[in-house]
Amino acid sequence: MFGKRKKRRFGRPIEPDLPITPMLDMSFQLLFYFIVTFRVTPTEAQIPLSLPNEQGGPSAAIPSILDDEPEEVIVQVTATDAGGIGAITLRTGRAVADAEKLGADAHVLFTRLQSLAKSAGQKGSKLRLEMGDTLNYQYVIVLIDDARRAGFERVSPVLLKQKP
Amino acid sequence: MTTASAGNWKPNLTPMLDMVLQMVMFFMLCANFAQEELSEKVRLPVAVEAKSLDKNADRVIFINMIVTTDEKTKRRTWNALIQPDVETNALRVQRNMENRLTLYRAGLRDRDRAQGKTPLVILRADKDCEWKWVYDVMAACKRAGYRDVQLRVTVVGHADKS
Numbered sequence: 001m002f003g004k005r006k007k008r009r010f011g012r013p014i015e016p017d018l019p020i021t022p023m024l025d026m027s028f029q030l031l032f033y034f035i036v037t038f039r040v041t042p043t044e045a046q047i048p049l050s051l052p053n054e055q056g057g058p059s060a061a062i063p064s065i066l067d068d069e070p071e072e073v074i075v076q077v078t079a080t081d082a083g084g085i086g087a088i089t090l091r092t093g094r095a096v097a098d099a100e101k102l103g104a105d106a107h108v109l110f111t112r113l114q115s116l117a118k119s120a121g122q123k124g125s126k127l128r129l130e131m132g133d134t135l136n137y138q139y140v141i142v143l144i145d146d147a148r149r150a151g152f153e154r155v156s157p158v159l160l161k162q163k164p
Numbered sequence: 165m166t167t168a169s170a171g172n173w174k175p176n177l178t179p180m181l182d183m184v185l186q187m188v189m190f191f192m193l194c195a196n197f198a199q200e201e202l203s204e205k206v207r208l209p210v211a212v213e214a215k216s217l218d219k220n221a222d223r224v225i226f227i228n229m230i231v232t233t234d235e236k237t238k239r240r241t242w243n244a245l246i247q248p249d250v251e252t253n254a255l256r257v258q259r260n261m262e263n264r265l266t267l268y269r270a271g272l273r274d275r276d277r278a279q280g281k282t283p284l285v286i287l288r289a290d291k292d293c294e295w296k297w298v299y300d301v302m303a304a305c306k307r308a309g310y311r312d313v314q315l316r317v318t319v320v321g322h323a324d325k326s
Contacts, residue, residue: 024177044208045216159299
């Protein structure tokens with residue numbers, strides 16, 4: 001039971017020799033790989049749209065937010081051949097005579113929409129954004145974004161009907 | 165600085181190893197591993213005021229729209245990649261896309277009928293796309309029975325410089 005106990009030697013402690021160099025080499029290789037493949041991705045955001053809840057439909061179905069509600073503000077944007085904004089027309093009523101030409105500057109439209117939204121009863125009303133076929137998608141987003149920033153929460157982006 | 169005999173001098177590599185491992189950890193965490201649904205070819209348009217992403221959407225379909233050139237006609241056209249799908253096909257014709265979306269929705273219907281869920285369509289269109297192309301895709305989504313569409317944009321300040 002009480003056998004011979006091995007006598008502990010108290011001498012110089014053993015220093016383990018851990019080879020760090022290969023680990024460092026490997027770490028540098030990993031670091032190099034991650035640095036080379038590193039790319040800062042842009043932050044994405046969303047613009048939500050709701051399509052009408054119906055099955056099928058004609059081929060020229062218009063995705064708008066609420067089809068049954070009449071539009072109070074209609075913005076028509078034509079496109080140039082290069083995809084830029086040609087001309088902007090703003091209508092606040094059904095009559096064509098109410099059309100207001102705003103040139104080709106989106107900022108002018110934004111200012112006008114802001115004043116419309118601030119006026120009583122216009123805030124939260126539906127805005128129909130009719131845009132030309134060849135309009136660049138970047139401008140489409142700018143126009144939708146401007147309309148939302150101006151105070152119109154319900155924006156319906158649709159195709160501009162071509163004149164016969 | 166202490167002087168050591170030339171034969172016994174050993175540099176202390178441990179702090180350097182610590183530093184390197186910390187940097188490796190940082191780059192590993194920040195690394196973007198391949199996300200199939202987020203095509204890097206798509207250069208998103210820039211918006212000033214857009215909502216942050218909703219991470220709670222569990223049923224999503226990604227549609228990536230990129231601008232290409234038709235080799236025969238040399239005209240600008242578009243390609244679409246739909247994810248998640250069994251196979252990722254480049255679909256040029258809108259009718260094909262509508263069929264694919266309808267099939268995909270039909271496949272999900274059984275699983276989601278009880279919960280009344282409709283998949284969310286996330287549309288990532290290149291900023292150089294024409295409005296008609298994007299509109300046609302949205303119209304196809306509508307005809308296929310989808311209701312919620314999300315247009316993906318890049319918020320100002322994080323725009324791709326390319």
